[in-house]
Amino acid sequence: AQSVTQLGSHVSVSEGALVLLRCNYSSSVPPYLFWYVQYPNQGLQLLLKYTTGATLVKGINGFEAEFKKSETSFHLTKPSAHMSDAAEYFCAVSSNTGNQFYFGTGTSLTVIP
Amino acid sequence: EAQVTQNPRYLITVTGKKLTVTCSQNMNHEYMSWYRQDPGLGLRQIYYSMNVEVTDKGDVPEGYKVSRKEKRNFPLILESPSPNQTSLYFCASSFGESTGELFFGEGSRLTVL
Numbered sequence: 001a002q003s004v005t006q007l008g009s010h011v012s013v014s015e016g017a018l019v020l021l022r023c024n025y026s027s028s029v030p031p032y033l034f035w036y037v038q039y040p041n042q043g044l045q046l047l048l049k050y051t052t053g054a055t056l057v058k059g060i061n062g063f064e065a066e067f068k069k070s071e072t073s074f075h076l077t078k079p080s081a082h083m084s085d086a087a088e089y090f091c092a093v094s095s096n097t098g099n100q101f102y103f104g105t106g107t108s109l110t111v112i113p
Numbered sequence: 114e115a116q117v118t119q120n121p122r123y124l125i126t127v128t129g130k131k132l133t134v135t136c137s138q139n140m141n142h143e144y145m146s147w148y149r150q151d152p153g154l155g156l157r158q159i160y161y162s163m164n165v166e167v168t169d170k171g172d173v174p175e176g177y178k179v180s181r182k183e184k185r186n187f188p189l190i191l192e193s194p195s196p197n198q199t200s201l202y203f204c205a206s207s208f209g210e211s212t213g214e215l216f217f218g219e220g221s222r223l224t225v226l
Contacts, residue, residue, distance in 0.1 A: 006155075009153070033216065035217075036215075036217075041219075041220075042219055042220075043117070043155075043202070043203055043205075043217030043218050043219045043220055044205075044215070044217045045217070046214040046215075049214060059144065090155060090156065092156075097143075099161060099163065099169070100158055100161065100216060101146075101158065102158075103148075103155045103156040103157075104155055105153060105154060105155035106155050
């Protein structure tokens with residue numbers, strides 16, 4: 001079975017500072033990887049995804065993530081945090097058949113003014 | 114507007130009283146699924162459906178039922194709710210391929226007393 005580990009359930013950064021949210025996965029086959037964001041009282045929405053090709057993936061709102069197969073990682077970064085980035089972030093991997101998605105436990109990002 | 118609609122958004126009920134949470138999508142998606150979100154556990158898949166009349170168990174199906182009689186609808190049924198089913202529930206849909214993103218509803222917060 002596939003699994004996703006997000007290190008750090010809570011991350012705080014100052015406004016304008018680098019955002020780094022960590023995600024590691026376990027998969028016996030090439031994975032498809034996703035980052036979702038959840039704002040308060042809302043459903044999840046896609047930030048970015050990696051399927052094939054370029055390992056550096058750019059998403060919405062200035063976020064990007066790099067797929068590193070050797071490290072089985074897919075960390076999410078943003079060069080400069082904004083107050084509106086405060087939310088919960090979930091890393092996810094899908095099965096090869098598209099039947100199932102496996103989510104990490106989430107990282108709550110706080111941005112300090 | 115493309116969307117996944119869940120109802121009710123909030124519900125308080127008592128142990129043993131059958132309830133149904135409805136989910137409808139207007140994107141002609143093949144795939145639909147249900148998740149529950151609990152603090153510290155992230156999202157866990159309850160059931161999923163690859164197409165009409167095709168459903169399968171996810172990671173935490175105990176105590177739940179689903180049906181997929183129409184492509185757009187995927188209700189979640191709790192025949193005899195118990196307090197451990199108190200949770201935030203999300204319905205999601207996609208085109209069904211492994212690289213496709215999930216589109217989420219806004220969530221249904223269920224409390225079982």
